[in-house]
Amino acid sequence: MQCNIDKRGRVLRTTMGSLISLIGIGLLATASLAGLPGWTLGAGWPFWIGVACVLSGAFMVFEGINGWCAVRAMGFKTPI
Secondary structure (H helix, E strand, O other): OOOOOOHHHHHHHHHHHHHHHHHHHHHHHHHOOOOOOOOOOOOOHHHHHHHHHHHHHHHHHHHHHHOOOHHHHOOOOOOO
């Protein structure tokens, strides 16, 4: 993987990835609360949205740390 983003892009991706991961962790914590209809672990949208947020946030942090952007690697131009 070749570095294809500058310092601003790295900081932005790391920050946004951390925030999205925290949102996902919050959703997973909320989904694990028993007794609320539709909010049980593994059943319902909060659990799966939480999993998606944690995974995508972790990937964004990976991109920021390594200075590599998957979208730019596919040939798209991004503003940052």
